[in-house]
Amino acid sequence: MRKGRLIILDQIDGRDCAALIDDGVLTDLLVDPSDDKRPRPGAIYRATTQRPMKGQSGIMLDLGNGQAGYLRQAKGIPSGETLLVQISTHADGSKAAPVSPKLLFKSRYAIVTPDSPGLNIARKIRDEDERDRLLEIAHDALDGADETLGLIIRSVADGVDSEAIFDDITAMRSAAEAVLAQASGAPALILPAQSAHHIAWRDWVDPDPDDVMRESGGLELLGFRDAVDDLLSPPARLSAGAWMAIEPTSALVAVDVNTGADTSFAAGLKANLAAAKDLPRQLRLRGLGGQIVVDFAPMPRKDQRLVEQALRAGFRADGIETALVGWTGLGHFELQRKRERLPLKEVLSK
Template identity: 50%
Template sequence: MKGRTILLDHLGGQEAAALMVDGRLEDFLIDDPEKARVGAIYRAICDRPLKGQGGMMVRLPDGESGFLRQGKGLKPGQALLVQVTGQAEDGKAVPVTQRVLFKSRYAIVTPGAPGLNISRQIIDEETRGFLRVLAEDMMPGEGAGLILRSSCAAADEDAIAEDIAAMRDLAAAVLNDADGSEPEALTEGDGPHVFAWREWTAPATVETHSGCFEEQGVLDELERLQVAVVPLGDADMWVEATRALVTVDVNTRGDTSPAAALKANLAAARALPRELRLRGLGGQVVVDFAPMSKAHRRQLEQSLRATFKADPIETSLVGWTAMGLFEMQRKRERFPSSALLRKFL
C-alpha cells in the first residue's frame, strides 16, 4: 500500500500504534503497564546525593526511585517537580529531569524558561508573524515560555489556540501541586495513541478499528523484529541487545568483491536508525562494520550523520575505537519491544 498510514490498535490488551509508509513499518509503539511513561511528571522527594557524580536519587510514587543527573543545591527531603526522560533497565532508577515540558501536537509550554519561539522549519514570514501574534495573545505575563512546533504551519488557528490553552492550563495546575511531603504522580505521560497524534503529524490515513494491525500487515512486520538478523540485499546485519550494550554486526555473506564491504556498510547505516527505533533499543551501541579501507570511513560517517539526523530519537555518534568498532550513544526513549512482543503476540 502506497502512502502513510497510522494504525491505532491493541496487542494483548495493551495500547499500541504503528506507522506504515508504503507498506513498510517505520515506527511502532506499545505500552508497558509496569513502566513509567516517558513524559510523566511527578512530585519527587530528594533522597540522597550521589557524591562524585553530582546527581541526586529521588523518591517517586509506588516505591520507585529516580535518578536526577543535576542535583547541585538540592537537599534530602526537598520536594521538586521532575519529568521522566527515558526508560530504566530492570533494577535501575528511572531517569528524570527538573526541566519539565508540557508537550502537545502544536505547542510546548516551558515553565521557568520564558520566551516565545517558533520552529525554524516554518520559513514563511507571514505564517511566522501570525503565529507570533497568536503566541503573545495566548501567553501573557512571564514565568513560562512557549514553543510553537512545525506542525503549526498547516494547522487551523483555533486548533493551535486550543492546544496552547490546554498546555498552559495543565502547566499551571501541575505547578500548583508541586509542594508536598510525599511523592505523587501529577501526569501519567502520553500513551501510544496520543503520542502518534502528537508526533506523527505528516498527512496520513488513520485506521482505528480493532484488527487493523492484522489487516495492514503490522503483525507480520512485528514477527520480523523477534529475529536478530536484518537482510540488506546481498548482505545482512545482526542487531542484538545485551545488558551492557547493543551490538550490531555487519556481514557481506559470500560477496568478496572489492566494493562489497562499503556497499554493505552503507546499507547498514541507512537501515540502523529504523531498526533501533522499531526494536526500542538505546544506550551504548557498538557497530562492527564489515572490514573496509580506512579511506572509506569518512563516506560511511557522512551516511550515518544524515540518517540519524532524520531520526526522532537523540543519538550521539561517538566515533571509532582502536579496534575499528564504531560507537554511539542513543537515548533510551522506548520500551525494548522484543520482550513485550513475546508477551503480547
C-alpha cells in the same frame, strides 16, 4: 504496496499500538506497556530529594510507590526538598530513572515551558506574516497565565487553522497549571506518560484523514504484523542477501553486519552502506538505546568515511537523540543513544 504515508492505530496482544508506514515500509512503531509500573519518559512526578551521590554532582529522589529517580547537576539542592521532575529517559536495568526539573508540556502544535518565559516560533517557519499570526494566537491563548510560563510554537503549526492551534495551546496551558498547583505533598505520580496513540497524533505528521486506519486488526489486514514479529529476533535483512544481527546484551547493543555468500570488499562496502542507512529505523522500531557497537563487514579503511557519512545522514533524520562516538581501534563503530523507549521485545514479552 501503496505509496505515501499511512498511520495504523491498532492493538498488539491487548496493548494499544501505533504504526507509521511510509511508502509501504514500517518506519516507526509505538506500543504501550501492559502493566509496567516503571517511570516512563514524559511522566511528571512530585519527588523528594534523598541523598547526594558521593563523588558525583547528582542526587537520588523518591518518586513514590517504591520508585527512584536520579537528578544530575543537583549541587546546592539539600536532602528532604520537594520538587516536580519529569522523566527524561528509561532507566538502565534496575537503576534509578533519570529526571529533569525542567518540565515540558508537549502537544501537536506547541510546547509549554514552565519557568522558561518567552514566546518562540520554530525557525522552520520563515514567513513573517505567518509568524505574526502564530504569535497573536499564542498571546491570546496565554492571556492571564503566569508570567513564568513560556511557549514554543512547533513547525507543524505552519498554516494550521487558528482555532485548532488556540485549543491546543490552551489544553497544554491547563495541563501545566494543574501540575504546578500540585507542587506540595508526598512523592507521587502527577501526570502519566502519554499513550502510543496520543504520541502518534502529537509527533507524526498527519496524512490525509483517509490514510489513518483505526480498524481493529489493521496491522494484520494490511500485512505488517509479520514485519512487527520480525523485530523480535536479531536478523534484519538487507539487500543482495546481506543482513545484520542486532542483539541487546546487559552492557550494550551489538550489531554485526554480514554480507552473506559474497565476501568481497565490494560486497562488504555495499552491505555496510545499507546497514548504516537502515540502522536508525531498526533501532527505533526495536526500542533500543544506550551504548551501541557496530561490527561492520570487512572493507578497506578508506571506505570507513563513506560509511560514517551514511550513518550521520541516517541519524540526523532520526527523531531520537543519538551521539556518534566514532571508530574504535578494532574497527568497530560506537554510538550512544537516548533510551526513549522500552525494548519492543521486553514490552511484548509481558
